[in-house]
Amino acid sequence: MPFKFLIVPQWQGSSSTRALLLQDGAEAIRRDLPISSTQSVEIPVGAGESLGSGIRRFSAIQAIRDRTAEALGTLDGPVIAIGGDCGIETAPIEHANALSGREMALIWFDAHADLNSPLSSPSGAFHGMALRAIIDGDFGPLGADRPIPAERVILAGTRAFDQPEVEWLEHSGLSRLDVQDFNAESLVAAVRGTGCESVYLHIDLDVIDPAGFASVGFPEPFGLDLSVLLDAIRVLAANFRIAGAGICEFAPSSEENAANDMATILRIIAALSGPA
Numbered sequence: 001m002p003f004k005f006l007i008v009p010q011w012q013g014s015s016s017t018r019a020l021l022l023q024d025g026a027e028a029i030r031r032d033l034p035i036s037s038t039q040s041v042e043i044p045v046g047a048g049e050s051l052g053s054g055i056r057r058f059s060a061i062q063a064i065r066d067r068t069a070e071a072l073g074t075l076d077g078p079v080i081a082i083g084g085d086c087g088i089e090t091a092p093i094e095h096a097n098a099l100s101g102r103e104m105a106l107i108w109f110d111a112h113a114d115l116n117s118p119l120s121s122p123s124g125a126f127h128g129m130a131l132r133a134i135i136d137g138d139f140g141p142l143g144a145d146r147p148i149p150a151e152r153v154i155l156a157g158t159r160a161f162d163q164p165e166v167e168w169l170e171h172s173g174l175s176r177l178d179v180q181d182f183n184a185e186s187l188v189a190a191v192r193g194t195g196c197e198s199v200y201l202h203i204d205l206d207v208i209d210p211a212g213f214a215s216v217g218f219p220e221p222f223g224l225d226l227s228v229l230l231d232a233i234r235v236l237a238a239n240f241r242i243a244g245a246g247i248c249e250f251a252p253s254s255e256e257n258a259a260n261d262m263a264t265i266l267r268i269i270a271a272l273s274g275p276a
């Protein structure tokens, strides 16, 4: 099924000193997508205030979330949300989950677990809390109205955890597919284990090994080979319904880096569309 694209150039959820590069990344992707199936969410110019939430730039992130939800309401069919930082994913995942009824699994491809809460986060950056906000019913104002149960969430290729995330994970019911255990077959088995027929794929580009993808704010060594990731996405698309996807954290530091890494992003989008 053809996807619609929603560009959300949010940088306010990132703690990187180069967070504004996320806007350049979103714009570079937008230029390569078909105009007729692409919409953009307008981002507040200012950084925003935490307003006592424990989340840096909370007011801006909340405004962007509301605008994203509004834009999603005007789109038919599955949507690929384009970041921006990982904090853009709350509304698109909620939207896909609502359309899928009760049977949607969530695969979180990310070097980082994004499972902090406002209390545990070392930085206050919302992109490090995004998955927790989607799962944890007690998260607070940016939490999901209809949380995704942890039993339907698979953490894939994750290799950098904060200590509070490790402690939370132990009691969570989330499944994990680490880099050394990861391949298309193990991923399909993990999704089958949830009993779900449709999946949402969150893809933080830092899940890819830095040797294969340079343009991210928080690179972590020993990531997934690009070919392994692409193969897994194609096999998923052949076996399950793709309820939606998000591609996040593209932060090219130069036009040259943007051009090099754009080819990879377009291959990911092509893989989401299933076998040719």
Ligand SMILES: [Mn+2]
Residues within 6 Å of the ligand: 086, 110, 111, 112, 114, 127, 204, 249
């Ligand atoms: Mn992330």
